Amino acid sequence: MKKLIFGIVVLLFLFYYVSAQVQLPILNFEKLEPLLRKQNDTVYLINFWATWCAPCRKELPDIEKIGEKYATSKFKVILVSLDMPETLQSTLYPFLKKNNIRSTVLVLDDPDSNRWIDRVDSLWGGSIPATLIYRGKEKIFIEKQVDFNYLDSVLTLKFFKP
Amino acid sequence: MKKSMTLFLAWVSVALWAQVKVGDVAPSFNLKNIDGKMVKLEDYRSQKGVIVIFTCNHCPYAKAYEDRIIALDKQYRPKGFPVVAINPNDVSIVPEDSYENMQVRAKEKGFTFPYLYDATQEVANAYGAERTPHVFLLKKSGDKFIVSYIGAIDDNYKDASAVKTKYIEQAIAAIESGKNPEPSFTKAIGCTVKRK
Numbered sequence: 514m515k516k517l518i519f520g521i522v523v524l525l526f527l528f529y530y531v532s533a534q535v536q537l538p539i540l541n542f543e544k545l546e547p548l549l550r551k552q553n554d555t556v557y558l559i560n561f562w563a564t565w566c567a568p569c570r571k572e573l574p575d576i577e578k579i580g581e582k583y584a585t586s587k588f589k590v591i592l593v594s595l596d597m598p599e600t601l602q603s604t605l606y607p608f609l610k611k612n613n614i615r616s617t618v619l620v621l622d623d624p625d626s627n628r629w630i631d632r633v634d635s636l637w638g639g640s641i642p643a644t645l646i647y648r649g650k651e652k653i654f655i656e657k658q659v660d661f662n663y664l665d666s667v668l669t670l671k672f673f674k675p
Numbered sequence: 676m677k678k679s680m681t682l683f684l685a686w687v688s689v690a691l692w693a694q695v696k697v698g699d700v701a702p703s704f705n706l707k708n709i710d711g712k713m714v715k716l717e718d719y720r721s722q723k724g725v726i727v728i729f730t731c732n733h734c735p736y737a738k739a740y741e742d743r744i745i746a747l748d749k750q751y752r753p754k755g756f757p758v759v760a761i762n763p764n765d766v767s768i769v770p771e772d773s774y775e776n777m778q779v780r781a782k783e784k785g786f787t788f789p790y791l792y793d794a795t796q797e798v799a800n801a802y803g804a805e806r807t808p809h810v811f812l813l814k815k816s817g818d819k820f821i822v823s824y825i826g827a828i829d830d831n832y833k834d835a836s837a838v839k840t841k842y843i844e845q846a847i848a849a850i851e852s853g854k855n856p857e858p859s860f861t862k863a864i865g866c867t868v869k870r871k
Binding site: 563565566567568595597624625626627628630631637638639640641642657 | 734735768769805806826827830831832833834837839861862863864865866867868
């Protein structure tokens with residue numbers, strides 16, 4: 514009986530410990546790629562970023578606002594973090610919490626980037642921030658810092674024509 | 676409306692800085708080294724080539740490659756392919772990439788090669804450097820230098836021991852045996868060059 518109680522206590526402790534930690538999916542490119550190729554009527558905004566990248570940190574609140582503005586449209590923001598997986602507990606997770614990031618966040622861990630950069634977009638040189646906006650076959654790729662007005666005009670001009 | 680859309684899309688898809696291509700004559704440069712002396716490409720005329728690397732102090736990808744850049748210089752300087760590192764970042768955007776901080780970083784790490792400051796991004800623009808680190812391997816040909824390889828140092832920024840292909844070493848071996856490097860162009864994730 515004592516053993517059983519001890520076991521339950523240990524399990525409960527483990528459960529609380531694990532659930533207290535944010536855990537995001539860590540993907541290689543093959544696992545990520547289907548998200549860049551969805552063939553439906555939703556507009557996807559895929560932003561490649563990292564917490565150590567200053568222009569990425571600057572544009573993120575604007576991307577969040579865009580997500581809010583188009584929340585009722587067929588629109589989805591996916592933030593693909595290139596933070597190094599072994600630093601997530603000290604960098605990415607506190608950053609997401611502090612800045613109250615609501616968009617979907619994934620971690621891409623695939624160091625052989627020459628293999629997959631062109632598969633995101635052949636125009637991409639490899640610097641971040643970089644943003645892909647697509648719906649089916651229509652797409653726009655932007656390799657620079659964006660802001661709310663810029664994204665808003667891309668979305669209204671190209672994807673959500675009034 | 677249609678016209679503004681076309682202009683807008685053209686603007687989105689055109690790269691802002693044309694990049695030199697493999698086979699082009701390498702743009703010259705004359706930049707201040709961390710020891711206060713000017714270093715120019717023509718100073719290397721007696722070499723077989725130059726490994727020009729756009730890099731900086733602050734970028735985690737650049738930092739991840741510092742030890743490997745030092746190793747490249749130690750291995751290839753005696754063979755006629757020395758490293759020349761160039762920091763192209765605007766200091767008002769990234770204070771950590773100042774000239775003084777370049778001196779500090781070079782001393783801390785024991786850089787064996789010149790570390791030049793391209794304060795106006797003139798050289799980065801001439802080469803079309805997009806990110807740090809970004810390598811342009813030059814081959815001496817007559818009295819000129821020819822761009823022979825553009826891209827990454829190797830295929831794993833994170834773990835030097837897990838590297839499968841050492842692009843620079845492979846490219847130099849090709850040049851040494853009179854062949855063209857293959858691949859001659861690779862891409863890699865890196866930090867943007869911080870232009871004014």
